[in-house]
Amino acid sequence: MDNNMKPDDKEKYGSDTGHEWDGIRELKNPPPRWWMISLHASWIFVVVYLFLYPSIPLLHGSTKGLLGWTMIKEYKEALTENDKIKAPFLSKISGMSAREILADAGMRNFAEQSTKTTFGDSCSACHGGGGQGKKGVYPNLTDDEWIYGGDIDTIIETITYGRQPAMPAHKDILDDASVNKLADFVIALSQGSATPEGWNLFKRSNCVACHGNDARGGNFNKNGSGAANLTDKIWRFGGNRDEVLQTIRFGVNQDFPESRKAVMPAWGERLSADQIKMLAVKVYSLGGGQK
Amino acid sequence: MSKPVEEDQNFEEELLNSDLYTEEGHWHVNAGGNTIHASRIPGFFRNLRWYAQSIYFFFFIGPYLQWNGQRSIYFDIPHRQFHLFGITVWPQDIWMLAVLLIMLAISLVAVTAIAGRVFCGYFCFHMVWVDWFTLVEKYLEGTPSKRRKLDAESWGLRKITLRLIKYVIWLSIGLFTAFTITAYFMDTKELLNGYLHLNAPPAAWGSLLINTIGVFVFTGFMREQVCFWLCPYARIQSVMIDRDTVWPTYDAKRGEPRTKYARGPKDSKAGDCINCNLCFNVCPTGVDIRNGMQEGCITCGMCIDACDTVMGKIKRPKGLIRYVSRNELSGKIVPGIYKRPRVIIYTTIILLALSGIVYGLNHIAPLEFTILHDRMPVYTEMSDGSIQNKYTIKILNKTPKDLLVSLNAEGVDGLKVISEQGEAFVLPAGKMIPFHVFLRVNQDVFKTSNLPVKFRVKGLENKEIDISYKSMLIGPKS
Structure with missing residues (x-):
């Protein structure tokens, strides 16, 4: 009842709704103004959003929205922006030789960083994510053993034109005893304990034609013949006796199923000269680049 | 059946007779429904406020100050370098910012423990800007009563003109503030050129827009509502103060009972307060200080100025409202500032943080x-x-x-x-x-x-x- 309320209650609580049951008055207690403002601002935002952006799902796709915004468009714009940032560096790369890039720390870092995806797409399938290769199957790019040469120009040549070495199968050329002796000889050679008899056999069997008189790889051109250096600790196709025997018997890239397969594809048709230049800088920097 | 009803009635009566309702009346604060138009009365604390506010002069000239041929304060976000008076701070040294924030927070707590919300009353940028905005109102629209009348008036040519001029001035202050803030993050000349030739970077436009609108809305319209509902400081003030904290306080023993002023000798029963309400009229947050300490009080001392003026006029001793601690008011012995454990602990933390910053700035690794x-x-x-x-x-x-x-x-x-x-x-x-x-x-x-x-x-x-x-x-x- 009204007489139970203080006179200033009306002022304090504001007006009522006019509803009264058994002396209980229903007061009007509107939410604070800031709350109402945020409520209205929220639904206005939602309505505006509905019109501007893709929002209402339909059977096939959704409403397009007035702004025509799509996620893929935003992605492509971001990509263009990224290309714009890279453009001055890339044009600088075009004008530089690979040697000049190697001499400029900043450009070298740029080349290495921005060629990461190219390396991942084109190289890492065989040579591994870090260029570590696979023992006995794919060459390791982080060591200093280069069959064709580890200077930057040769690396570019290798990537551009590819490589396909050949080693004859000796199982029909040499008798089995000689093959076994040759295997023992090259293993001893790598450990630094080669015997004169071994050297004689090596020369007699015509291995020197490709591997050279000193067994340090071929001498067809300045970058070598593609014949491995037999004196170091790195084995292109595995260094235990069975593996060495297999390589001597069946050769490399010959018509035997046991023959070693070693083909580096030519990337000149698939990658641009600049891409190859940057790839070469990365490969050079993996650990074995030579002057 | 009848007994519980009787009990209920007793309870109701008790409730009605208790102080609960009278107290609740004091709890009620302006929730933004009406604009507070406070009078301005000259006095000691008014002057003090002006002196304290002048610190913002350095805020406005900051972007133009040079130090050894470089900008004195420059937050270079694109290059992630912060230049402070010849020292370059890199993001790697950002731990110093944490220490600085600790120091500032504890300083605030320490100041609060000693003298209450000094920051709010004298240094808070929000209240300082409100002070300027209301000054504009005073010169444009006149006394508080005239302003209230104008508020209630229906929209006519005079009101529209006055409002338009006021908003333009407010927006100009906001714009200048926003420009100054943004200039701390960009080369000032380049920024000004960018704005004038409409080719400033989007972040600069955003900063200008947000800060201008922010100053305009928060300072022009929300005013003390910001202190009440947005600022966390007032909410936690009660944990920072104690009975030794000085605060603008109404000396109720001296003031009560409030009696209307009459010429001639004073009635012996009458208190010193003559209920002139001037202390309430000058309060920028609409607080009646005679109700005791409350969250709306920003301790600006305007009520002290007002009361002292009145007491001077009616030849009664000044200081009916004065900066005083509760213990002092109740006649207890107040310990010296540096004998209070709070102060000692806070000071220790501040000194530790300060030495951390000094060490850090002197040992920035090259x-x-x-x-x-x-x-x-x-x-x-x-x-x-x-x-x-x-x-x-x-x-x-x-x-x-x-x-x-x-x-x-x-x-x-x-x-x-x-x-x-x-x-x-x-x-x-x-x-x-x-x-x-x-x-x-x-x-x-x-x-x-x-x-x-x-x-x-x-x-x-x-x-x-x-x-x-x-x-x-x-x-x-x-």
Whole structure:
């Protein structure tokens, strides 16, 4: 009842709704103004959003929205922006030789960083994510053993034109005893304990034609013949006796199923000269680049 | 059945007779329904407020101040460098910001413990800007009563003109404030040119817009509502103060009972308060200080000025409202400031934080030096049988000059260091270009697969630079 309320209650609580049951008055207690403002601002935002952006799902796709915004468009714009940032560096790369890039720390870092995806797409399938290769199957790019040469120009040549070495199968050329002796000889050679008899056999069997008189790889051109250096600790196709025997018997890239397969594809048709230049800088920097 | 009803009635009566309702009346604060138009009365605290506010002069001239030919304060976000009076702080030194924030927070707490919300009343940018905005109102629209009348008036040409002029002035203050804030983050000349030629970067426009609108709305319209509902300080003030904290307080013993002023000798029962309500009229947050300490009070002292003026006029002693602590008011002995445990603890924390900052600013390392050991492959066997590890070296030169340094590694016998940069090289100022270093060592040194190595950068011209970084040399366990 009204007489139970203080006179200033009306002022304090504001007006009522006019509803009264058994002396209980229903007061009007509107939410604070800031709350109402945020409520209205929220639904206005939602309505505006509905019109501007893709929002209402339909059977096939959704409403397009007035702004025509799509996620893929935003992605492509971001990509263009990224290309714009890279453009001055890339044009600088075009004008530089690979040697000049190697001499400029900043450009070298740029080349290495921005060629990461190219390396991942084109190289890492065989040579591994870090260029570590696979023992006995794919060459390791982080060591200093280069069959064709580890200077930057040769690396570019290798990537551009590819490589396909050949080693004859000796199982029909040499008798089995000689093959076994040759295997023992090259293993001893790598450990630094080669015997004169071994050297004689090596020369007699015509291995020197490709591997050279000193067994340090071929001498067809300045970058070598593609014949491995037999004196170091790195084995292109595995260094235990069975593996060495297999390589001597069946050769490399010959018509035997046991023959070693070693083909580096030519990337000149698939990658641009600049891409190859940057790839070469990365490969050079993996650990074995030579002057 | 009748008994509970009787009890209920008794309870109701008790409730009605209690002080609860009268108290609740005091709890009620303006929730933004009406604008507070406070009078301005000259006085000691009014002057003090002006002096305190003048600190914002430095805020406005800050972007133009030079220090040794450089900007004195410049937060260079794109380059991630903060220039403070010749010292360059990099994000790597950001721990100092944490210490600075601790110091500022504790300073606020300490000041609150001693003298209440001094910050709010004298230094808070929000209340300072409100002070200017209401000054504009005073000169434009007149006294508080005239302003209230204008508020109630229906929209006519006079009201529209007055409002338009007021909003333009307010917006100009907001715009200038926003420009100044933004100028701390950009080259001032470039920024001004950008705004005038409409080619400033989007972030600069955003900052200008948000800050202008923010000042306009928060200062022009929300005013003390910001203190009540947005600022967390008022909410936690009660944990920061105690009975020794001085606060503008109404001396109720002297003032009550409030009696209307009459000429002639004073009635012996009457209190000193003559209920002129001037203390309430001058309050910028609409607080009646005679109800005691409350969250709306920003301790600006305007009510003290007002009361002292009135007391002077009616020849009664000043200080009916004065800065006083509760203990002092109730006649208790007040301990000296530095005998209060709160003050001692706060001061200790402030001094610790301060020494941390001073130490940090004096020991900003000239280089930031990081080394990443390449993990793919972890190590490589070389053709001569040695083991090679690859490292990516990142050295950031934080000084404004190019530095000639050497990089070496030590810790393992027969270590061969092959650096892409050579042994001695130049670090360009303010730049970091990663490069690779290879460590080569004989396979037989690996008694365990991990060997600790230490990289060391030494300045060749600046001998003070000598920084080490510990890393690992990994190889096959022999």
